[in-house]
Amino acid sequence: MDKTLTQSLAEFIIGLDARDVPAQGIEHARTAIIDSVGCTLAGLNEPAAKLTADWGGREGAAPRATVLGRxxxxxxxxxxxxxxxxxxxxxxxxxxxxxxxxxxAPLVPALLAAGEAAHASGLKVLAAYVVGLDVSARIGRLMNPAHYAHGWHATSTLGALAAAAGASRLLGLNEEQIRHALGIAASGAAGIRKNFGSMVKPLHAGQAARCGIEAAFLARSGFDADPYILDGQHGFLDVFRGQAANAPDASSIRFSADQPLEIIESGVGIKQYACCGCVHTALDVVRALMQKHGFTGQEVEEVNCGVNALAPQVLIHHNAQTGLQGKFSMEYSVAVTLLDGHAGPRQFEDSRVLLPDVQELQKRIHMHTDPALPINHGVFPSKVTVTLKNGAQWSGEAHKAIGMHPSLPLSDQDIDTKFLGCATYALDAQTAEEALKSLRGLEHMPDLSTVMPLLAGRSAVQ
Incomplete structure (x- = not known):
């Protein structure tokens, strides 16, 4: 009898040999972990993170895993x-x-916690990342774009399964236990896009990470679930994908260590800008036009941004009044980029959003749907026309965002610069440098005991 999708996944989680992961795959996984850790440290002072950390500190628990920066x-x-x-x-x-x-965001926190608990080597953590990414990307191919378009936040839904897969591998679960862990995580998977622009969106990633690692611990202790959770009527794909038109045939896709790994095939895109990925191509175009033609934000009369039909469903804020709203606003993101030349974390602080210059300029940024721009997996093309107050007009378009699309990667120097800029929100400069050096050698660590104490410090956390 042919293996089901759930069976093939459980076998893949156990069977992938870390030594068979190409060097490029290990490098990509390490880069993703470095970037994720940096983003975690930079996000510590955000209200959602502070409230969650304060709650966690009050709850109290056996100290087995590091809360970064706290x-x-x-x-x-x-x-x-x-x-x-x-x-x-x-x-x-x-x-x-x-x-x-x-x-x-859901995978790395689960792997760090499971890795600490299991005293796993750095190479095992990297291999678990490769497994987890394969879960989220390969199942994403089966379910998207219908899954996302229907209103589900895939970071949370698919992230819960990925976290369960990676944590199960690190905790040494057998095939039967892994299938139960996937079943437990599938029933905890959730997250709806209605909450974009609120504190709940980042909470989705935390909930998925917790769901996945706790599913692995429960399954290891003997807790059971349906062992075919991805398959058939009322299974994960059936429920979360629904009756999507033109959906890929689930029976044609299986997990196997012999097929190209998603860490190589589709990769991971690293963001240049601290906002929703739907905006990034537009910001690339704006910055390129500014560099080419030498104008400033003060000279701009208006900007028109053409996007595909999915982007307006995500970019739901058109007059941003908070940093969270600004992240999901084409109007604000373009305006602040025109004025500041960049869209990093500081451009999305509430204090920056409320300044008169950007409040006024965002009213003159316009977004519209361009039927010629396609909807592809996680790719949001943009056509941008900038009109200056003197009547000059400049246009450009981009179909893939620099850094965010894996085919246009950032350099190692760019990655290091981003990490250090992020890490110093929570660590002093010397500790941030030491942490980066340690993470750069992750595959050589016998366990995580050398790097986690560096990431635990709270010298810059408010």
Missing amino acids: GYMSSPGIAALINGTASHALDYDDVSPPMIGHPS
Whole structure:
């Protein structure tokens, strides 16, 4: 009898040999973990992260996993919840096009917590990342774009399964236990896009991380679930994908260590800008036009941004009054980029959003749907026309965002610069440098005991 999708996934989780992961795959996984850790440290002072961390500190738990930047340890589940929420709090974290979501925000916190609990080596953590990414991206291919378009936040839904897969591998579950862990996580998977622009969006990532690691612990203790959770009527795909037109045939896709890994095939995109990925191509075009033609934001009369039909469903804020709203506003993101030349974390602080210059300019930024721009997996093309007050007009378009699309990667120097800029929100400069050096050698670590104490410090956390 042919293996089901659930069976093939459980076998893949156990069977992938870390030594068979190409060097490029290990490098990509390491880069993703470095970026995720940096985003977590930068997100610590965001309201969603602070409230979650304060709650976790009051709850108290056996100190088995590090809460990054907070100077304390907690249970693996609570640590994963807090770290996952912080990782996604700035919307600066990485993306997976097939997933149409953020793979590392739920996955890395679960892996760090499970890795600490299991005393796993750095190479095992990297291999678990490769497995987890394969889950979120490959299942994303089966379910998207219908899953995302219907209103589900794939970071949370697919992220819960990925976190369960990676944590199960690190905790040494057998095939039967892994299938139960996937079943437990599938029933905890959730997250709806209605909450975009609120504190709940980053909480989705934390909830998925917690869901996944706690599913693995429960399954290891003997807790059972349906062993075919991905398959058939009322299974995960059936429920979350529904009757989507032109959906891929689920029976044609299986997990196997012999097929190209998603860490190579689709990769992970690293963000340049601390806002929703739907905006990034437009910001690339705006910055390119500014550099080419030498104008400033003060000279701009108006900007028109053409996007595909899915982007307006995500970019729901058109007159941003908070940083969270600004992250999901084409109008604000373009305006602040024109004025500041960049769209990093500081451009999405509430104090920046409320300044008169950007409040006035965002009213003259317009977004419209361009039928010629396609809807693809996690790719949001843009056509931008900038009109200056003197009547000059400049146009450009981009179909893939620099850094965010894996085919246009950032350099190692760019990655390091972003990490250090993020990490110093929570660590002093020397500790941030030491942490980066340690993470750069992750595959050589016998366990995580050298790097986690560096990431625990709270010298800059308010």
